Amino acid sequence: MSESAPAINFSPSNIRGDALSTPGTALRILGFAILVIAFVMGMRAQDQGLFLRTWMQAWLFVTTISLGALFFLIVHHITHAGWSVVVRRPAEAIAANLQWLWIGFLPFVFYWWKGELDFIFPWANLDALKQISAAEAELVAKKSAFLNDKFFMIRAGVYLVTWVVLARFFVGNSVAQDSDGSMTHTKKLEKWAGPAAILFGLTTSFAAFDWIMSLNPAWFSTMFGVYFFVGCCTGGFAYIGIVCLRLQALGYLKGIITTEHYQDIGKLLFAFGVVFWAYIAFSQYMLIWYGNIPEETAWFLARQIGEWRWVSVVLLFGHFILPFLFLISRWTKRWRGTLLFACVWMVAAQWFDLFYLIQPKIPHDIGVYDTYEQILAHYSNESAHFFSPWNWVLLVGFMLMLTGSTMRRLSSMGLLCIKDPRLNESLRFENM
Amino acid sequence: MTTLSPTTSPLIQGNQIPRKRLYGIMAEFHDPAALMAAADKVRLAGFRWWDCHTPFPVHGLDQAMGIKRTILPVLVFGAGLTGTTIGFCLQAFTNAASFSIWALVWVTGYPFLISGKPLISLPAFIPVMFELAILLSALSAVGIMFLFNGLPRWNHPLLSNKRFLRVTDDRFFIVIESRDPRFFASRTEQFLKDLGAKTVEMVEA
Numbered sequence: 131m132s133e134s135a136p137a138i139n140f141s142p143s144n145i146r147g148d149a150l151s152t153p154g155t156a157l158r159i160l161g162f163a164i165l166v167i168a169f170v171m172g173m174r175a176q177d178q179g180l181f182l183r184t185w186m187q188a189w190l191f192v193t194t195i196s197l198g199a200l201f202f203l204i205v206h207h208i209t210h211a212g213w214s215v216v217v218r219r220p221a222e223a224i225a226a227n228l229q230w231l232w233i234g235f236l237p238f239v240f241y242w243w244k245g246e247l248d249f250i251f252p253w254a255n256l257d258a259l260k261q262i263s264a265a266e267a268e269l270v271a272k273k274s275a276f277l278n279d280k281f282f283m284i285r286a287g288v289y290l291v292t293w294v295v296l297a298r299f300f301v302g303n304s305v306a307q308d309s310d311g312s313m314t315h316t317k318k319l320e321k322w323a324g325p326a327a328i329l330f331g332l333t334t335s336f337a338a339f340d341w342i343m344s345l346n347p348a349w350f351s352t353m354f355g356v357y358f359f360v361g362c363c364t365g366g367f368a369y370i371g372i373v374c375l376r377l378q379a380l381g382y383l384k385g386i387i388t389t390e391h392y393q394d395i396g397k398l399l400f401a402f403g404v405v406f407w408a409y410i411a412f413s414q415y416m417l418i419w420y421g422n423i424p425e426e427t428a429w430f431l432a433r434q435i436g437e438w439r440w441v442s443v444v445l446l447f448g449h450f451i452l453p454f455l456f457l458i459s460r461w462t463k464r465w466r467g468t469l470l471f472a473c474v475w476m477v478a479a480q481w482f483d484l485f486y487l488i489q490p491k492i493p494h495d496i497g498v499y500d501t502y503e504q505i506l507a508h509y510s511n512e513s514a515h516f517f518s519p520w521n522w523v524l525l526v527g528f529m530l531m532l533t534g535s536t537m538r539r540l541s542s543m544g545l546l547c548i549k550d551p552r553l554n555e556s557l558r559f560e561n562m
Numbered sequence: 563m564t565t566l567s568p569t570t571s572p573l574i575q576g577n578q579i580p581r582k583r584l585y586g587i588m589a590e591f592h593d594p595a596a597l598m599a600a601a602d603k604v605r606l607a608g609f610r611w612w613d614c615h616t617p618f619p620v621h622g623l624d625q626a627m628g629i630k631r632t633i634l635p636v637l638v639f640g641a642g643l644t645g646t647t648i649g650f651c652l653q654a655f656t657n658a659a660s661f662s663i664w665a666l667v668w669v670t671g672y673p674f675l676i677s678g679k680p681l682i683s684l685p686a687f688i689p690v691m692f693e694l695a696i697l698l699s700a701l702s703a704v705g706i707m708f709l710f711n712g713l714p715r716w717n718h719p720l721l722s723n724k725r726f727l728r729v730t731d732d733r734f735f736i737v738i739e740s741r742d743p744r745f746f747a748s749r750t751e752q753f754l755k756d757l758g759a760k761t762v763e764m765v766e767a
Contacts, residue, residue: 416685422677458639560621 138385138557145546147382147537154537161530168523169237180489181520182241182250186341187488188524189234191365191481192532194358196231197293197334198366199224201359202398203300204330207323213394215556216386219547220373222304223539224366227532228297232290234528242279253277253347263494269425270347277344285340289333296326304547311549334359342487349429349492353414357487360410364403364449365480371395371473373536375466382545389464390559396463396472403476404457407483408450424497432490435505436512445486449479481525489514585719585767586612586739587750588726589759594620597734600757601626604736607753611742615720615735632710638703645698649691658682719767726765737765 142148172181199221206214206221214221241247248255253270260267270277300319307315335355343354351357374387374395418426433442453476462468499505515521547553591597594616601614605628614623655663658681659671673681708714720726720737729735736759738750747764754762 412685412688416688419685420677460635562619562621 140546140548144382144384145386145544145548147377147541147545149541150537151541154534154539154541157530157534158538159534161527161532161534164523164527164530168520168527172520175520178246178249180515180518182237183345183488184518184520184524185234185237186250187481187484187521188528189231190341190488191484191525192227192528193231193234194362194480194484195365195369195477195532196225196227196297197330198362198364199370200228200293200297200300200366201330201362202366202370204296204323204327207300207319208327210320210552212552212555213391213559215547215550215552216383217370217374217391217395218304218550219543219545220377220540221366221370222301223536223543224369224373224532225297226301226539227535228293230535232294235286235290238286239283242283247279251277251282251344251347253344254279265497266348266494273347277347282340282344285336289337289340292329292333296329299326301543304550305543307549308544308547309549313551316551331355331359334362342484345488346429346432346492348425350426351414351418351429353410353417357407357410357414360402360407361480361483364399364407364476364483367395367399367403368473368476368480371399371469372477373540375470375473377540377545378466386546386557388559390561391556392466392469393460393463393561396457396469399473399476400453400457400463403480404450404453408454411450428492428496431496431502431505432492433486435493435509437514437516438486438490438512441482441486441514441516445479445482448475449483453479485514485516485521583767584740584747585765586737586742586745587747587754588720588723588763588765589736589738589754589757590725590761590763591734591736591758592732592760594623594734596758597736598623598626600736600754600759603757604738607744609738609742609744611739611745613737613739615726615729615737617730617732617734620734634703634706634710637706638699641702642695642699645694645696646691648698649694650687652694653687653690654682719765723763723765725761725763740767 169185172178172185175181202214202221203218203225205211206218238247238250241249242254248258252259252266253273256267256271256274259270299322303315303319306312335358338355338358342358343350371392374383374392377383378387415430418430432438453472456462456468456475457472462472493505493509496505499508550556589600591600597614597616598620601623604612605626614620614627616623655671657672657674657676660673662668662670675681676683676686679686720735725733726735736754736757738745738754740747744750751762751764
């Protein structure tokens with residue numbers, strides 16, 4: 131009821147998170163130390179391919195969360211949104227991580243410099259690939275104008291620089307508005323949000339092609355860029371929800387973020403993270419299943435042998451069926467306990483999705499077998515390496531860094547866009 | 563028109579039989595806050611057949627009127643599940659069954675092998691199941707909403723009231739219908755005046 135809205139507390143204790151700085155720094159240092167030690171040990175690991183794929187998985191996990199937050203900001207400014215002003219600063223703090231996340235790509239540059247990029251990307255060494263599978267090498271050789279190491283590194287640089295620039299632009303202007311209160315920042319952000327969306331779409335799609343799809347260079351899916359983008363939304367929106375809920379649990383933003391805002395975050399998570407993900411994942415699956423062309427179906431075959439069969443089933447239930455039934459109701463999105471549970475669940479589902487995308491390897495001898503059942507029987511003991519220590523150590527390291535950096539960022543730039551022209555609209559927002 | 567009582571009402575004069583029935587009493591307000599406060603009191607007075615009319619959605623009016631949340635979403639979810647089931651059965655029958663059923667005429671399933679896939683192939687069925695779920699959800703959402711709101715209808719007594727026309731512009735109205743068990747023309751009229759209504763008027767059916 132607009133007439134009886136309670137007075138909102140804009141005192142520093144409610145909208146400044148200075149106390150988050152010290153624990154944030156501690157988490158970040160701890161995470162960084164874990165990653166450095168893990169990398170030094172990983173270079174001596176027996177299965178370098180497994181280590182590098184796990185690094186890619188853990189690094190992309192935190193990167194997709196930050197990209198999802200960046201997408202949230204872009205959409206906010208494109209649509210001149212009013213409701214989301216009070217949750218925009220947490221989203222900005224998450225997106226700001228893109229300014230340092232490029233460091234996570236350096237191991238691949240290091241392996242490239244050592245000439246060992248083919249531990250993870252088979253196309254990086256066609257001669258070695260020819261030894262394993264001449265047919266696949268022939269296919270991949272035709273793609274070498276795009277899939278060669280120099281162009282690959284240039285493209286990676288373009289994506290990473292683009293994300294740094296976009297994050298600095300969206301976060302910087304918003305923070306600058308806090309001090310000068312000028313409307314020009316809002317105008318500028320709204321004007322450039324459209325071009326930023328195009329850049330965002332192109333860079334995330336091609337990053338997905340380069341870093342995940344080219345792990346199996348003979349395979350291709352035109353749906354893959356969108357699939358990766360949906361993953362960004364899943365992780366990003368869920369993580370925004372977690373950050374907002376935790377901030378309020380710590381006593382910040384009292385009376386500012388309300389049930390109404392949480393319901394909308396829940397709606398976005400339900401629409402993008404659950405339903406749209408299922409739509410895209412199924413569209414990709416159905417076209418390949420119906421077409422039934424060996425070089426396409428091999429990718430799904432690799433996810434149906436041995437333990438991967440169970441990974442696929444868990445992903446179907448964990449990323450779609452269970453969260454769909456859970457989040458479809460209105461009250462689970464409005465009650466904080468259930469929303470926090472759903473957000474944590476969906477962040478975990480996004481990590482599991484990347485595990486499913488990155489880790490399986492297509493067996494090179496599948497052409498030898500006559501039937502699907504023979505392949506299943508032969509690879510019935512295929513391990514998913516789910517409990518490989520890398521899987522957990524790198525996850526913890528990157529998550530500590532992401533959380534610590536987000537906390538530090540929140541402490542330095544405040545918890546609320548205090549001078550935003552639509553702040554009042556957001557404070558009084560109600561779902562009909 | 564505003565000074566009404568059962569005996570001096572232009573509707574009921576002397577022992578002349580009224581030409582028209584009374585639909586209800588309409589109270590006019592000039593701002594949403596006054597409407598909201600009045601709606602609160604009308605609800606507390608225990609009226610059931612009454613409604614508020616505003617030019618734009620007013621936040622919190624539902625709570626002030628004591629309107630419960632609609633069960634429409636649950637019904638739509640059911641309609642979606644029905645659509646999914648129909649979609650599956652339709653395809654399984656036409657594509658994989660060989661028996662006959664009577665659906666206005668006798669129809670027979672035709673087991674039809676398509677590109678070597680099993681006769682019942684869920685991935686191929688899902689698009690149709692999905693579309694039917696959407697179709698039935700959308701149609702039932704609109705259809706049940708019409709049903710709950712008593713739509714469609716050709717006319718409404720309020721629409722022939724001159725004063726009521728400003729409801730699309732800058733006036734806010736509460737209308738208590740004569741079929742309400744607590745409705746009693748003179749008393750209800752006085753009640754609405756006491757709520758701070760700018761004008762109170764009888765509306766003919």
